[in-house]
Amino acid sequence: SLLLRPQIQPENASMLTLVAALAVSRAIDEYAGIKTQIKWPNDIVYQGKKLCGILTEMSAELDCIHYVVIGIGINVNTTEFADEIKETASSLFVETGKNIKRSRIVALFAEEFTKYYQKFLNTGDLSGLVQDYNEMLINAGRQVRICDAKEEFTGVAAGIDSHGELLVTKEDGTQAVISAGEVSV
Numbered sequence: 001s002l003l004l005r006p007q008i009q010p011e012n013a014s015m016l017t018l019v020a021a022l023a024v025s026r027a028i029d030e031y032a033g034i035k036t037q038i039k040w041p042n043d044i045v046y047q048g049k050k051l052c053g054i055l056t057e058m059s060a061e062l063d064c065i066h067y068v069v070i071g072i073g074i075n076v077n078t079t080e081f082a083d084e085i086k087e088t089a090s091s092l093f094v095e096t097g098k099n100i101k102r103s104r105i106v107a108l109f110a111e112e113f114t115k116y117y118q119k120f121l122n123t124g125d126l127s128g129l130v131q132d133y134n135e136m137l138i139n140a141g142r143q144v145r146i147c148d149a150k151e152e153f154t155g156v157a158a159g160i161d162s163h164g165e166l167l168v169t170k171e172d173g174t175q176a177v178i179s180a181g182e183v184s185v
Helices: 015-032 092-096 100-121 130-136
Strands: 001-002 037-039 045-046 049-060 064-074 143-147 150-158 167-170 177-178 182-184
Touching: 001 167, 015 037, 015 049, 015 092, 015 100, 015 130, 037 130, 049 092, 064 100, 092 100, 130 150, 150 177
Parallel strands: none
Antiparallel strands: 001 064, 037 045, 045 049, 049 064, 143 150, 143 182, 150 167, 167 177
């Protein structure tokens, strides 16, 4: 888990989840020698199976953030999974056959996060990271099903915008901007 005290507006804190996802994915790729992808907004997947999840929480007031905690759970050396998730989850050990040193992944993540976090702070949004994120986005160019509080629909994911929202072209040709909800591929 990371504890941050960013000088940003509270409504921008959710973007930190995407910053962390990008950094985790790059760190895993570098260390394990695999090519992970990001399932919007914050799951790291490899060959369709989830390796990592990220949860961001914060304490804030209307106009300031007291702190943000980014919790990152990576399946590192797990060898077995419960029946209800074994078809959708995996670990770095299962995928590579190698015992993984957690400390090395943490160090690589810290390097990557520092780089991406600084870009985020410099712009105040994800504009400096959109291209990198979209290159790793498993949803990009694929049909997705969106389930949010307002509606359910299918469309083709185009990538994220500078606020980390998922851009989806609906079947009728209109574009939806998704800021929350369940996205399935």
